[in-house]
Amino acid sequence: xxxxxxxxxxxxxxxxxxSLILTFGAAGIALKTDLSFKVIMWIIGSxxxxxxxxxxxxxxxxxxGEDGKTNVLNILYGVFMAVVIVAGSIWVLxxxxxx
Amino acid sequence: xxxxxxxxxxxxxxxxxxxxxxxxxxxxxGIVGGITYLKKWRWLWxxxxxxxxHKRIGIMYIIAAVLMFFRGGIDGLMxxxxxxxxxxxxLNAQHYNEVFTTHGVIMILFMAMPLxxxxxxxxxxxxxxxxxxxxxxxxxLSFWLxxxxxxxxxxxxxxxxxxxxxxxxxxxxxxxxxxxxIANNYYAIAxxxxxxxxxxxxxxxxxxxxxxxxxxxxxxKMPMFTWTSFIASVIIVAAFPILTxxxxxxxxxxxxxxxxxxxxxxxxxxxxxxxxxxxxxxxVYILILPAFGIYxxxxxxxSRKSLxxxxxxxxxxxxxxxxxxxxxxxxFYTMGSGPAVNSIFSITTMAIAVPTGIKIFNWLFxxxxxxxxxxxxxxxxxxxxxxxxxGGVTGVMLGMGAADFQYHxxxxxxxHFHYTxxxxxxxxVFAALYYWWPKMFGFMxxxxxxxxxxxxxxxGFNVTFMPMFFLGLDGAVxxxxxxxxxxxxxxxxxxxxxxxxxxxxxxxxxxxxxxxSARYADRNISSDPWDARTLEWSTASPVxxxxxxxxxxxxxxxxxxxxxxxxxxxxxxxxxxxEIHMPSNSGLPIFMGAVFSVAGFFLVFEWHIAxxxxxxxxxxxxIIRSFDYDEGYHVKKDEIKKIExxxxxxxxxxxxxVS
Amino acid sequence: xxxxxxxxxxxxxxxxxxxxNILGFxxxxxxxxxxxxxxxxxxxxxxxxxxxxxTHKDIFVIxxxxxxxxxxxxxxxxxxxxxxxxxxxxxxRLITWLIIxxxxxxxxxxxxxxxxxxxxxxxATMQTSAFLSSLFVLLGTHGAHVTLGxxxxxxxxxxxxxxxxTPVTARKTFIIGLYWHxxxxxxxxxxxxxxxxxxxx
Numbered sequence: 001x002x003x004x005x006x007x008x009x010x011x012x013x014x015x016x017x018x019s020l021i022l023t024f025g026a027a028g029i030a031l032k033t034d035l036s037f038k039v040i041m042w043i044i045g046s047x048x049x050x051x052x053x054x055x056x057x058x059x060x061x062x063x064x065g066e067d068g069k070t071n072v073l074n075i076l077y078g079v080f081m082a083v084v085i086v087a088g089s090i091w092v093l094x095x096x097x098x099x
Numbered sequence: 100x101x102x103x104x105x106x107x108x109x110x111x112x113x114x115x116x117x118x119x120x121x122x123x124x125x126x127x128x129g130i131v132g133g134i135t136y137l138k139k140w141r142w143l144w145x146x147x148x149x150x151x152x153h154k155r156i157g158i159m160y161i162i163a164a165v166l167m168f169f170r171g172g173i174d175g176l177m178x179x180x181x182x183x184x185x186x187x188x189x190l191n192a193q194h195y196n197e198v199f200t201t202h203g204v205i206m207i208l209f210m211a212m213p214l215x216x217x218x219x220x221x222x223x224x225x226x227x228x229x230x231x232x233x234x235x236x237x238x239x240l241s242f243w244l245x246x247x248x249x250x251x252x253x254x255x256x257x258x259x260x261x262x263x264x265x266x267x268x269x270x271x272x273x274x275x276x277x278x279x280x281i282a283n284n285y286y287a288i289a290x291x292x293x294x295x296x297x298x299x300x301x302x303x304x305x306x307x308x309x310x311x312x313x314x315x316x317x318x319x320k321m322p323m324f325t326w327t328s329f330i331a332s333v334i335i336v337a338a339f340p341i342l343t344x345x346x347x348x349x350x351x352x353x354x355x356x357x358x359x360x361x362x363x364x365x366x367x368x369x370x371x372x373x374x375x376x377x378x379x380x381x382x383v384y385i386l387i388l389p390a391f392g393i394y395x396x397x398x399x400x401x402s403r404k405s406l407x408x409x410x411x412x413x414x415x416x417x418x419x420x421x422x423x424x425x426x427x428x429x430x431f432y433t434m435g436s437g438p439a440v441n442s443i444f445s446i447t448t449m450a451i452a453v454p455t456g457i458k459i460f461n462w463l464f465x466x467x468x469x470x471x472x473x474x475x476x477x478x479x480x481x482x483x484x485x486x487x488x489x490g491g492v493t494g495v496m497l498g499m500g501a502a503d504f505q506y507h508x509x510x511x512x513x514x515h516f517h518y519t520x521x522x523x524x525x526x527x528v529f530a531a532l533y534y535w536w537p538k539m540f541g542f543m544x545x546x547x548x549x550x551x552x553x554x555x556x557x558x559g560f561n562v563t564f565m566p567m568f569f570l571g572l573d574g575a576v577x578x579x580x581x582x583x584x585x586x587x588x589x590x591x592x593x594x595x596x597x598x599x600x601x602x603x604x605x606x607x608x609x610x611x612x613x614x615x616s617a618r619y620a621d622r623n624i625s626s627d628p629w630d631a632r633t634l635e636w637s638t639a640s641p642v643x644x645x646x647x648x649x650x651x652x653x654x655x656x657x658x659x660x661x662x663x664x665x666x667x668x669x670x671x672x673x674x675x676x677x678e679i680h681m682p683s684n685s686g687l688p689i690f691m692g693a694v695f696s697v698a699g700f701f702l703v704f705e706w707h708i709a710x711x712x713x714x715x716x717x718x719x720x721x722i723i724r725s726f727d728y729d730e731g732y733h734v735k736k737d738e739i740k741k742i743e744x745x746x747x748x749x750x751x752x753x754x755x756x757v758s
Numbered sequence: 759x760x761x762x763x764x765x766x767x768x769x770x771x772x773x774x775x776x777x778x779n780i781l782g783f784x785x786x787x788x789x790x791x792x793x794x795x796x797x798x799x800x801x802x803x804x805x806x807x808x809x810x811x812x813t814h815k816d817i818f819v820i821x822x823x824x825x826x827x828x829x830x831x832x833x834x835x836x837x838x839x840x841x842x843x844x845x846x847x848x849x850x851r852l853i854t855w856l857i858i859x860x861x862x863x864x865x866x867x868x869x870x871x872x873x874x875x876x877x878x879x880x881x882a883t884m885q886t887s888a889f890l891s892s893l894f895v896l897l898g899t900h901g902a903h904v905t906l907g908x909x910x911x912x913x914x915x916x917x918x919x920x921x922x923x924t925p926v927t928a929r930k931t932f933i934i935g936l937y938w939h940x941x942x943x944x945x946x947x948x949x950x951x952x953x954x955x956x957x958x959x
Contacts, residue, residue, distance in 0.1 A: 007846070009839055009842045012835060012839060012842060015838070016831070016832075016835040019831055019834075023949070026950060026954060027820075027954065030954040030955075030958050040958050044950050044954055044955075045950065048949075048951070052943045052947070055834065055940075055942055055943045059834060060936055060939045060940070065771055065777070066777065067777070070309060075788065078789075078791035078792060078795075081337050081424065081795065082791055082792065082795030082798075085377060085792065085795045086799040086802055088377075088425070088799075089370075089373055089374075089800070089803055090802045091440065092373055092436050093367065093370060093373055093803050094803070095437045095440055096436040096438070096439075233778045233782060234779075234782060298789060302785045302789070306778055306781050309781065310777070310778055310781060336785060336789050337789075337792055338792075340789045340792040341793075341796045344796040344800070348800065351884070351895065356885040357884050357885060357891035357894075357895070358885070358888040358891045359891055359892065359895075361888075364887055364888055365808065365809035365889065366804075366807070366891070370803055370804070377796075722913065725913040725930075726917070
């Protein structure tokens with residue numbers, strides 16, 4: 001909350017530039033390289049998570065205010081649930097005789 | 100709009116349903132006539148329907164849920180009557196399908212959960228020393244959305260037809276291909292509306308408990324009921340969006356021809372089961388955790404000791420909250436996911452028995468060397484332990500993937516979950532109602548009738564469901580409307596039916612108790628009739644609308660107990676009274692509930708244009724809310740002084756004359 | 759509920775009710791994460807079930823997807839600038855950035871509607887296959903959120919213009935800002951796990 005008062009939105013500009021780089025980087029890796037599907041998915045998946053982090057910390061100021069810690073825990077729990085739901089559903093419905 | 104088949108709108112041809120239609124009509128005329136005759140419309144509107152007071156909202160939840168208990172109970176009795184003898188012809192197969200479907204949905208979503216949310220509403224702000232919840236108007240919206248969903252679901256059996264695909268509504272049966280009538284649309288849409296209300300409640304309680312605790316009440320000094328409700332609310336926030344999505348996909352499959360769960364078009368029917376139980380398993384912990392909290396309060400109060408193992412209790416509920424999210428597959432082991440999936444989920448399922456066991460031992464040790472008082476709430480809590488253990492142990496049996504192939508889809512399973520949910524939730528709710536009744540209404544429920552209620556209900560419950568374990572092991576399947584003489588099931592089914600009649604008598608005793616106590620019970624009681632431990636007992640009974648004239652300060656666990664022991668903080672001096680800011684009533688929540696009902700009803704009948712028109716009302720409500728700058732009002736010091744003097748004695752002390 | 763005003767904090771955090779609302783909205787965003795995760799899970803299960811209908815490669819147009827992504831990314835940036843100006847108590851610039859954000863959002867929505875029309879022309883409808891059902895519902899849910907966000911932001915702008923910057927209007931602006939950034943986060947995952955994945959595989 002403090003450093004924002006300077007007058008130039010430095011962290012926003014940095015965040016924006018980074019997110020552009022990450023977006024075009026992901027598109028380039030996915031569409032212009034010959035890496036295997038698995039490798040590409042790991043790379044662009046990681047880039048997506050980094051970009052989500054930029055939004056959360058540099059634009060949404062996740063940690064600011066008296067409830068900053070609560071917010072972080074809340075998002076971590078949401079991410080845990082998201083992983084359980086997505087990975088769990090795909091695993092359960094694609095193994096054994098289920099598929 | 101053109102395709103309306105008016106002759107299909109009202110269900111005709113069944114004498115049972117015709118009787119209900121007439122009864123519903125007469126009841127409605129009776130209620131409207133009665134309120135008009137007594138000139139109570141204005142009072143009803145301004146004191147109840149537009150209220151944002153958490154206590155009144157809680158009481159409305161409880162009233163609605165008890166009515167739903169009655170409806171779901173009648174469904175249960177009808178099933179028991181039908182299976183009392185082999186080859187009975189009381190209900191036909193279709194009617195039986197409808198009855199077990201509505202029984203399940205109503206008992207879980209419109210009875211158990213709203214009863215608990217009602218009790219949470221009344222008690223939590225009082226236990227944490229707050230004046231209301233974080234978002235009072237949203238709280239009213241939660242209630243009216245729940246009520247709207249419940250009413251929409253309940254009219255199904257007289258208008259348009261009852262859902263009949265089971266409370267789990269598995270695909271492909273619940274899809275358009277196998278259930279072409281509109282009946283199952285009721286399931287998708289009524290549950291959606293009620294579910295949104297529940298999600299809002301969950302957010303509201305999380306914020307309330309995190310941010311509105313009175314001075315000095317750290318997280319580790321919170322009463323156990325507040326703790327368990329907090330964790331249950333966290334699970335609501337984490338689980339209900341899954342139901343929202345599952346129901347939305349069901350709706351688009353049924354109404355707009357998508358292929359999520361269909362057999363054709365690449366859809367996957369087991370995806371529904373997967374999503375349903377991703378929500379459904381956490382849902383049972385949403386039910387059981389607040390109930391565990393209720394028992395914790397009651398064991399501590401009536402053993403006159405503080406709760407044994409407070410920290411391990413919290414550790415256990417947090418562990419349960421996390422584990423409850425990773426066990427959902429144990430509801431469909433037989434789907435054929437293969438040994439790896441079934442093994443992992445067997446292990447997580449059995450792991451969840453550990454924190455639950457810790458809690459049971461904590462309750463037993465709370466009673467050890469306590470000075471136990473055998474009041475009605477305590478009786479319910481005591482009966483809970485052995486009954487719930489039977490439910491829990493049979494749950495571990497079912498939790499083993501390999502063994503489950505034997506028990507799956509039999510009455511053994513039905514007996515198991517009734518043995519967890521009835522002692523776990525229903526006993527808890529009865530205990531809570533006896534315990535907190537004086538706080539809500541200013542008089543106690545009669546103890547003698549209460550004991551009749553208790554013994555009839557507990558004996559009836561065991562006689563009803565114990566035989567079902569053995570029927571299930573003998574191979575009696577669930578959801579079957581009849582059985583042959585040769586099966587040999589007849590004696591146990593008859594015993595079970597007799598048990599259900601006793602169970603119903605127990606519920607009747609409860610209703611009679613409410614009637615008797617409302618008429619004859621002593622009104623001049625202490626504000627702390629049980630000599631209890633937590634802050635809700637430090638204020639008046641029934642609680643004044645602002646809860647606390649002065650918000651209490653807390654230094655320990657069981658704060659009110661210590662305040663009484665040290666004789667501190669029980670008085671109120673005139674100089675301590677300050678103006679209190681309170682939120683204003685609002686008609687918007689009930690308006691939103693009504694609009695949701697109407698839009699939902701049109702959508703059930705697939706009258707899309709009408710539904711869109713009605714949905715404009717929802718947008719209008721949101722816009723009105725956005726421009727609403729009502730800041731509430733202030734209660735003047737004189738008014739507070741006047742109200743406080745009605746229940747405190749001359750020195751401003753807590754009124755304590757136990758009659 | 760009491761006033762409990764702390765003027766050392768930014769406007770949107772000054773009153774207790776504001777702090778409650780902001781935390782409540784964060785919790786709501788937690789629920790939204792789970793809602794979208796469920797839709798992603800459904801898509802992940804069904805994404806190769808074409809039922810003889812069109813596949814990803816038949817219908818996706820990467821150029822349009824990149825434009826949509828740029829529009830939404832930029833709108834998230836301009837929303838950040840709006841909140842930045844709000845904290846400098848610069849009402850005019852705040853409203854200007856908000857309007858720019860909405861124009862970008864509307865551009866995104868226009869592109870998305872065109873995309874859907876294009877798919878339908880290619881014979882790819884919601885009823886064609888499980889893959890397309892899950893694609894349309896995932897994208898449609900995100901698009902519906904953007905639509906709602908635009909309508910909501912217009913309400914907030916009207917209130918800002920009428921009442922100026924107060925703790926209440928600042929809180930409302932801050933919360934719509936959180937919502938808007940969150941929609942960008944969701945889009946990043948749609949971009950990666952729907953479009954890019956579909957074109958790689």
